[in-house]
Amino acid sequence: MKSIAERKVLLQVNNIKQHFTVKNDALFKPKTVVKAVDGISFELYEGETLSIVGESGCGKSTTGRAILRLDEPSAGEIYFGGENLLTVKKKDMRKLRGDLQVIFQDPFASLNPRQKVKQILNEAMATQKSVVKEKRPERMKELLEYVGLPLESLERYPHEFSGGQRQRIGIARALAVHPKLIICDEAVSALDVSIQAQILNLLKQLQRQFNLTFLFISHDLSVVRHVSDRVMVMYLGKIVEIADKKSLFDKPMHPYTHALLSSIPVPDPTIKHERIILKGDVPSPINPPKGCRFHTRCPFATDLCQETEPELRELEKGHFVSCHMVEKI
Amino acid sequence: MSIEVKSELNHSVSQVLNKPKESQIKNALAILLSNKAAMIGAMIIIFYLLIALFAPLLAPYDPYAINLDNKFIPPSADHWMGTDDKGRDILSRLLYGSRLSMGVGFAAVAFGALFGIMCGLIAGYYGKWVDSIIMRVMDILLAFPGILLALAIIAALGPSLINVTIAVGAFSVPLFARIVRGSTLEVKKLEYIDAVRSLGANDFVIIFKHILPNILSPIIIQGTLRLATAILSAAGLSFLGLGAQPPSPEWGTMLSSGRDFLFSAPYIALFPGLAISILVLGFNIFGDGLRDALDPRMKN
Numbered sequence: 001m002k003s004i005a006e007r008k009v010l011l012q013v014n015n016i017k018q019h020f021t022v023k024n025d026a027l028f029k030p031k032t033v034v035k036a037v038d039g040i041s042f043e044l045y046e047g048e049t050l051s052i053v054g055e056s057g058c059g060k061s062t063t064g065r066a067i068l069r070l071d072e073p074s075a076g077e078i079y080f081g082g083e084n085l086l087t088v089k090k091k092d093m094r095k096l097r098g099d100l101q102v103i104f105q106d107p108f109a110s111l112n113p114r115q116k117v118k119q120i121l122n123e124a125m126a127t128q129k130s131v132v133k134e135k136r137p138e139r140m141k142e143l144l145e146y147v148g149l150p151l152e153s154l155e156r157y158p159h160e161f162s163g164g165q166r167q168r169i170g171i172a173r174a175l176a177v178h179p180k181l182i183i184c185d186e187a188v189s190a191l192d193v194s195i196q197a198q199i200l201n202l203l204k205q206l207q208r209q210f211n212l213t214f215l216f217i218s219h220d221l222s223v224v225r226h227v228s229d230r231v232m233v234m235y236l237g238k239i240v241e242i243a244d245k246k247s248l249f250d251k252p253m254h255p256y257t258h259a260l261l262s263s264i265p266v267p268d269p270t271i272k273h274e275r276i277i278l279k280g281d282v283p284s285p286i287n288p289p290k291g292c293r294f295h296t297r298c299p300f301a302t303d304l305c306q307e308t309e310p311e312l313r314e315l316e317k318g319h320f321v322s323c324h325m326v327e328k329i
Numbered sequence: 330m331s332i333e334v335k336s337e338l339n340h341s342v343s344q345v346l347n348k349p350k351e352s353q354i355k356n357a358l359a360i361l362l363s364n365k366a367a368m369i370g371a372m373i374i375i376f377y378l379l380i381a382l383f384a385p386l387l388a389p390y391d392p393y394a395i396n397l398d399n400k401f402i403p404p405s406a407d408h409w410m411g412t413d414d415k416g417r418d419i420l421s422r423l424l425y426g427s428r429l430s431m432g433v434g435f436a437a438v439a440f441g442a443l444f445g446i447m448c449g450l451i452a453g454y455y456g457k458w459v460d461s462i463i464m465r466v467m468d469i470l471l472a473f474p475g476i477l478l479a480l481a482i483i484a485a486l487g488p489s490l491i492n493v494t495i496a497v498g499a500f501s502v503p504l505f506a507r508i509v510r511g512s513t514l515e516v517k518k519l520e521y522i523d524a525v526r527s528l529g530a531n532d533f534v535i536i537f538k539h540i541l542p543n544i545l546s547p548i549i550i551q552g553t554l555r556l557a558t559a560i561l562s563a564a565g566l567s568f569l570g571l572g573a574q575p576p577s578p579e580w581g582t583m584l585s586s587g588r589d590f591l592f593s594a595p596y597i598a599l600f601p602g603l604a605i606s607i608l609v610l611g612f613n614i615f616g617d618g619l620r621d622a623l624d625p626r627m628k629n
Contacts, residue, residue, distance in 0.1 A: 068527050094529035102527045110520040114542045123538075127528045170524070177528065 010213050011044035011067070011181060016076030018062050018237075022286070034285050036062040038237040039076070041312075044181070049207065049214040051224040051245075053260070054234035055282065060217045063234075064183045067215070068102055069093060080181070098128040101174035105186035107166035111158040117169055118154040124176040131176075143172040146206060164195035171202065175210070183215045188223060200227055221264050225249060230318075233257050236293040237285055239312060243319040253321040255298050255329065292324065300325045360622035367618020373611030381427040390418035392425040392578045401594050411596045413586065419597065422578035423604055429579040430605070433494050433572070434560035438552055440498030441559075445505020446548065450536050452506065453513025464510065467503035475500040475562060483571045490579070493572035497562045501555050508551050512544035546623040553619055557612035564605050580605050 018037040037059040044050050052060045066073040069085060078085040080100065088096065104110040111120060121140050125131040131139045144153055147168040158166055167187065174182055184203065188196040204227065206212060218224050224231055225245065232242040233256065241254040252258050259276040278297045283289050289296050295305040304324050312322040361367055380387065390408075396416035404411045410419040452463040470478065479496035486492040516522065517540065525539055566572045567581030575582060580601040587598030 065523075068523075070523050070526060094531070097527055097529035100527065102524065104520040104524065106520055110524055112521045112525075112539055112543070123525070123530070124528050127525070127530050127534075173524065173528075 007045040007048070009043045010046040010080070011215075012077075012079040013043070013063075013067065014041050014077040014079070015039045016041075016063070016066055016078060017074045018059070018066050018071065019074040032286055035237050035288060036285055037066065037073075038285075038288070040234070040237070040239050042232060042239065042242060044213055044215060046180075046213055047207070047211050048229040049216055049227050051216040051218060051228040051231045052234055053218060053221060053224050053231060055219060055260075057282065057285065058234045059237040059285075060219075060234055061185050062237075064102070064185050064215060064217050068097075068100055068183060095128075098130060098177040099180045100183070101177065101179035101181070102183045102185060103167070103170050103174055103187040105189050107163045107170060107190060110170050111166055113158055116155060116157055117172075120158075120169065120173055121154075121176050124173045128177040130178055139176070143175055146175060146209070147172045147202060162195075163191055164199060167191060167195075167199050168202070171199075171206070175206065178210075179212070181213045181215065183217065185217045186219070187216070189218065189220060196223065203227065221261065233260065236282060236288055238293055239320075239322060240294065241319075241321045242312075243316075243321075247316065247319050251319075253315060253319070253326050253329075254294075254323050255300055255325075256294050292322075294323075300329055357622040361618055364618040364621065366614045367622070370611045370613070370615030370618060373607060374615055377427055377431060377608050377611070380424055381431055384424040384428060388418075388421035388424045390421040392417060392422040393576060394418075401590070403594070404596055410600045411594070413583075413597045414590060414594075419583075419600055422583060423580070423600055426578035426580045426583060426601070427604070429490065429573060429577065430560055430564060430581070431608070433490060433497070433563040433579075434556050436494045437497035437559040437563060438501060438555045440494065441501025441555065442505050442548065442552055444498075445502045446509050446541075448502065449506040449509025449511075450513055450540065453510040454517060454532065454536055454540065460510070463506070467506045470500065470503045473500070475558075476565065479562065479566055480571070483566065488571040488574070490567075490573045490577075493563050493566045496566065497559050500562075501559065504555065505548070505551060508547050509544060512547050513540055516540050516543050550616060550620045550623055553612060553616035557609045557616065560612070561605065561609050 016037060017035070017039050020034045020036055022032040022034055040059075040063065042050070052063060054060050062071070065071045066076075067078055067085070073086060076086065080096070083096070085093065085096065115123070118140065121143060122136055125136055125139065126133075140154060141151060144151060149165060149168050149172070153161070153165075153169070158169065161169065187203070188199050191199060200223065203214065207214060214227070216224065216227055228245045230242065231245050231248045233240050233248075233254065235256050241248065241252070241257045243253075248257065249261065252261050256278075259278050262274060262276040276299075280297050283293070283296055289306075290309075291307050292298070292301070292305040292310050295301040298305065302325065308324070310322045310324045312320045313326075314320050315326060394417060396412075399408075399412050399416035400414055402408050402412045402416075408418050408420065410423065412418055413422075448463050448467065452460040473481070478500050479493070482496040482499055483492050486495065522535060522539060525535055530539075563572060564579070564581030564584070567579045568585040570585065573579030573582045575586065583601040584598050584605070587594070587601065590597050
C-alpha cells in the first residue's frame with residue numbers, strides 16, 4: 001500500500017449529520033429528533049478498504065446510506081471526484097450513481113423476486129447506459145465469471161439460489177455499471193461463516209482486479225480485521241477512532257475501542273483474556289449525553305468529559321482519536 | 330449480540346416476503362384447488378360467465394318482446410321461470426341481464442382499482458405530505474356510506490348504467506388505495522428497492538417495475554371480493570331506479586319491477602333475486618379462498 005501522502009482522495013465526507021424527526025403525536029410538544037449521525041468527517045482513498053465498525057444503532061449504515069443519498073443527509077458535504085454529491089441535481093445524481101454502488105446485508109431482500117438474473121443485470125446496465133445493448137449478453141457472461149456463478153444462472157430467479165450465490169448476484173449487479181466505490185453494508189453478516197470467507201475473498205480479488213474502493217460497514221470485528229486497510233470506530237453517531245488496521249487492532253487508544261476489541265473471542269483457552277464489560281446501555285441517540293458521548297459508560301471519565309466534547313486528534317500518523325484522556329490512560 | 334438477533338429476524342421476515350415466485354404460485358394453486366368452498370365459488374363464477382357469453386344462444390325468447398296475452402304465466406314448460414307483467418320471458422331476460430349486471434360489476438371494479446392503485450402507489454411511495462393529502466381524501470370518501478356516496482354521484486351525473494359504474498367504482502377507490510399503500514410501504518423498505526435506486530432508476534421505473542409486480546396478490550384478492558359488492562351495489566342502485574332504466578333486463582331493474590307483484594306473482598322478483606344472491610355468494614367464497622391461498626397472513 002502506498003503511503004497516505006501519495007494516495008488520492010476518492011471520497012471526502014465533511015461534517016455530515018443525519019437527523020431523523022420522529023413522528024410525535026402530541027400537537028404542541030417539540031418534535032423528537034434522532035441524531036443518528038451527528039457531524040462526522042473522514043476521507044476515503046482510492047483503492048483502499050475503510051471499515052466502519054460499531055454496535056447496532058451507532059450510525060454506520062446511516063452513514064453509508066447518506067453517502068449514497070438513499071436518505072438525504074440533514075447537513076454536511078460529501079465530495080466525490082470534486083463534486084459535492086449533496087448539491088448536484090437529481091438528474092445528474094442519477095448519472096453519478098454508477099460510480100457509487102452498494103451491496104446489501106440481506107441477500108433475500110436485495111434482489112427483486114420477480115426478475116431473472118438476466119433482467120437484474122440488464123436493468124443495471126440499461127439504467128446507467130454503461131454498456132450498449134448489443135454487448136450486454138457478452139458483458140453478463142463476463143460478470144458471472146467474475147463472481148463465480150455458472151452461465152445458466154442468467155435464466156433463473158433469485159429464489160433458486162442460496163444466500164451466498166444471491167450475494168454474488170448482488171455483487172455482479174454492482175459491478176455491471178463499472179463503479180469506483182462500493183459500499184458494503186453488512187455485506188456478509190447474513191451468511192454462514194464459510195460462505196462469508198468466500199465472499200470476502202471474492203471482494204478482495206475484485207478490488208485488485210478493478211481497483212475498487214470499499215467502504216465496508218460491519219459489526220463483525222473478525223471480518224473487519226480480514227478485509228480492511230483502515231478502520232473507523234463509531235459510537236452514537238460520532239467517530240471515536242480512525243486508524244490503520246494494524247495500528248488500531250494492536251494499539252487501540254480510545255476506551256471504547258478497547259472494550260470493543262476485548263469482545264473478540266480468542267480461540268485458545270490457555271490465553272488469559274481480559275474482557276472489558278462496559279456498564280449500562282448505549283444512551284439514546286434522541287438525547288445523547290453532553291460532552292463526550294461515551295462518558296456515561298467510560299471507566300476513565302472525568303468532569304472534563306462530561307462538559308466538553310472531545311475533538312478528533314491525530315495522536316500518531318494516521319491515527320485519530322477523540323478522547324480527552326488518551327494520554328493519561 | 331443484539332445485532333445478530335436483529336439480522337436473523339430481518340432474514341426470516343424477508344424470506345416470508347420473498348417466497349420464491351414460482352413455487353409460491355404452485356403452492357397457492359394447490360391450496361385453492363383443495364378448498365371446496367372456493368372451487369364451488371369458482372364454478373358458480375364460470376357458470377355465470379358462460380351464460381353471459383352465450384346468452385343469445387341460450388335464451389329461448391327475445392328478452393324485450395312484449396306479449397300482453399302471455400303476462401303473469403307462472404313457471405311452466407314453455408316459460409321455465411314464467412313471464413312478467415308485460416309477458417316477457419323471465420329466463421331470457423335473466424340470461425341477457427347477466428351481461429349488464431356482471432359488466433357493470435367488472436367495469437366498476439376496474440375503474441376503482443385503476444384509480445385506487447395509482448393513489449395508493451403514489452401515497453405509499455412518496456409518503457410525507459403527498460401521502461397525507463391523498464389518504465385524507467380517501468378517508469373522506471370512506472366516511473360516506475357507499476350507497477349514499479353513489480346516490481350523491483348519480484344525483485350529480487344523472488341516472489344511467491354508466492354513471493352507476495362510476496359511482497360504484499368511486500367507492501371502491503379508497504379501499505384499493507389503502508391496501509396498495511400498505512403493501513407499497515412494506516415493499517418500499519426492502520433492499521432491492523434501494524439497490525435499483527442506487528443504480529439511478531427513476532421513480533416511475535421503481536414504482537411500476539419493482540413495487541407493483543410484488544404487491545399484486547392483495548390487489549387480486551381485493552378485486553375479487555369487491556366484484557361481489559360492486560354487482561350487488563349496482564343492482565341495488567338499479568333497483569332504486571338510478572341505474573338501468575326499465576325495458577333493460579338488468580337484474581336490479583327486474584327485481585324492482587317484480588316488487589309490485591310480490592303477492593300475486595312472486596316468481597317475477599324471485600328469480601332475479603336468486604341470480605344476484607348466488608353470483609355474489611360465488612364471488613365471496615371464491616375471494617375468501619383466494620385470500621387464504623395467496624396471502625395466509627391476511628386470514629382473520
